Amino acid sequence: MTATTIVLVHGAWHGSWCWQPVIPGLLRHGFAPFTVDLPAHGLGARFPEGFGSDPQRFAAAPSPHGGITLEHYTQAVLDVVDAAVAxxxxxxxxxxxxxxxxxxxxxxxxxxxxxxKLVYLAAFMPMPGVPMIDYVRCAENAGEEVAGLFVAPPPQIGAMRIDYRSADPAHRARIRSAFCHDVDDQAFAAMAHLLTPDVPAAPVAAPTVATRGRWGSVPRAYIRCSGDRAVMPALQDRFIREADAFTPRNRTEVLTLAASHSPFVSMPGELAQALADLAG
Structure with missing residues (x-):
C-alpha cells in the first residue's frame, strides 16, 4: 500500500515543530508526512535587538525579517511539494x-x-483581492485575542511582534488564552519557548490571488476549531461561506474539532484522525 503524502505548514510564530505531536498518528493512518518551516520561522527565525533583555528596545527595533514576502512563503511550500512529487x-x-x-x-x-486536496486548519482562506489583514480586522473576528498582544504597530517595525518570553504572568496568561487555552501548564511553557517573536508584516498585507480555474479547481476542506480565540469561529465560517459562493461546484468539506487554535498540541490524535477522514 502506497502512503499518502501529506505536507504540513505551520502558522504564524510557530515552526515545523508544532506538528510533531501529530506525526505518530499520521504514520499510523498510513501517511508519509513532510513539514515546512516558512521563512522567518523555526530555524530560520532571527531575533530583533533587545529580545530577552531590553523590552523598550525590543518593542522599537526594526524586524530582521522586514523583507520577507508572500512569494517567499509560497516558494518554501512549493519546494517541499515539488520534491515530494518529483x-x-x-x-x-x-x-x-x-x-x-x-x-x-x-x-x-x-x-x-x-x-x-487543500486542508485549511483554523486557517485564513481569503477571497481574491483581499489581504489577510482585512479579515483580522473584520466584524466576524471581533473578540479575537491576538492583535492586543502586539508590542508595537506592525507597519512601524515591519512585523507582528509578540513577546513570548515575557516574565509578566498576566501577559503570559493572555498568550495562553489566545492560542492554547486547552493545554496544560507544562505544554504551554514548552510552546512559549519555541514560538518566535516576529511574523513579517508584508505577507499578511498582500492581496490574495486566486482564480476559479486554478485554486478553485482543487478539492478543499476546512477544519473548524470551535474554541478558537485567534481566528474566531464566525470568521472560519465566513471563509467557508465565501469560498463556496466563489466555487459553487467545488464546495468545502467541513469538519469541526472542539479545540483552541492549537489542536496539534491539545488533541493531536483527533487531528490526525480528522486528516485521515479528509484524505478518504
Whole structure:
C-alpha cells in the first residue's frame, strides 16, 4: 500500500515543530508526512535587538525579517511539494494552519496539478483581492485575542511582534488564552519557548490571488476549531461561506474539532484522525 503524502505548514510564530505531536498518528493512518518551516520561522527565525533583555528596545527595533514576502512563503511550500512529487508521491494533501492558509492558496494557484486536496486548519482562506489583514480586522473576528498582544504597530517595525518570553504572568496568561487555552501548564511553557517573536508584516498585507480555474479547481476542506480565540469561529465560517459562493461546484468539506487554535498540541490524535477522514 502506497502512503499518502501529506505536507504540513505551520502558522504564524510557530515552526515545523508544532506538528510533531501529530506525526505518530499520521504514520499510523498510513501517511508519509513532510513539514515546512516558512521563512522567518523555526530555524530560520532571527531575533530583533533587545529580545530577552531590553523590552523598550525590543518593542522599537526594526524586524530582521522586514523583507520577507508572500512569494517567499509560497516558494518554501512549493519546494517541499515539488520534491515530494518529483520523488514519485503524486499530488499531495496540503495542510496549513492559521496564517499558512495564505501560502496554501498561493501554492494551489501556482501548481494546482500537484495538490490532491487543500486542508485549511483554523486557517485564513481569503477571497481574491483581499489581504489577510482585512479579515483580522473584520466584524466576524471581533473578540479575537491576538492583535492586543502586539508590542508595537506592525507597519512601524515591519512585523507582528509578540513577546513570548515575557516574565509578566498576566501577559503570559493572555498568550495562553489566545492560542492554547486547552493545554496544560507544562505544554504551554514548552510552546512559549519555541514560538518566535516576529511574523513579517508584508505577507499578511498582500492581496490574495486566486482564480476559479486554478485554486478553485482543487478539492478543499476546512477544519473548524470551535474554541478558537485567534481566528474566531464566525470568521472560519465566513471563509467557508465565501469560498463556496466563489466555487459553487467545488464546495468545502467541513469538519469541526472542539479545540483552541492549537489542536496539534491539545488533541493531536483527533487531528490526525480528522486528516485521515479528509484524505478518504
Amino acid at each position: 520523488a514519485g508521491s503524486g499530488p499531495v494533501l496540503l495542510v496549513g494552519h492559521s496564517m499558512a492558509g495564505i501560502a496554501l492558496t498561493a501554492a494551489a494557484e501556482r501548481a494546482p496539478e500537484k495538490i490532491a
